[in-house]
Amino acid sequence: MNGAMLSPQTAFAPTQHAGREYVRELHALRPLAAVGVYLITDQQRRPLYIGECHSPRAGAFYDTITRHFRAWTGKNGRYPDGRREGGKQYDRRAVLLNFALLGSTDPAIIAAAQYAEIQRLRPRDNDIDGAGIVRAGTIEATTPAPVEDLPI
Secondary structure (H helix, E strand, O other): OOOOOOOHHHOEOOEEOOOOEEOHHHHOOOOOOOEEEEEEEEOOOOEEEEEEEOOOOOOHHHHHHHHHHOOOOOOOOEOOOOOEOOOOOOOOOOEEEEEEEEOOOOHHHHHHHHHHHHHHHOOOOOOOOOOOOOOOOOOOOOOOOOHHHOOO
16 A cells, blocks of 8 residues: 555534534545545544445445445344444444545455554454454454554
């Protein structure tokens, strides 16, 4: 990956009108067959979560992001390879959002982008060591920062 893609400083509110309606930047993703990574921060722009969408299906990136802002209907266990099943839910009125579209639909490149951003920004709700992302042969693991060095 070539440097940073996500910036807490340019994160924006995902909703308008007291949280009832998504902003146009988010709605613009709905018809796109796009893949990428996204960042959810708190109001003080502290990173909470970095996710990815690797499905180039129209609307998938929009669905992947917005599922964090509604009742989660998935499971909350782990897949056999260690990845978390289900996800974290956030109050869409209390968080900020940023996303980056990627030009490649290669799952290894998308996973590498997510992992690089997790390592760089150290979000509160991700596995910082990337254990759920790194699979044999997918991307090269790097040494994570010690947990005690992470921001609170």
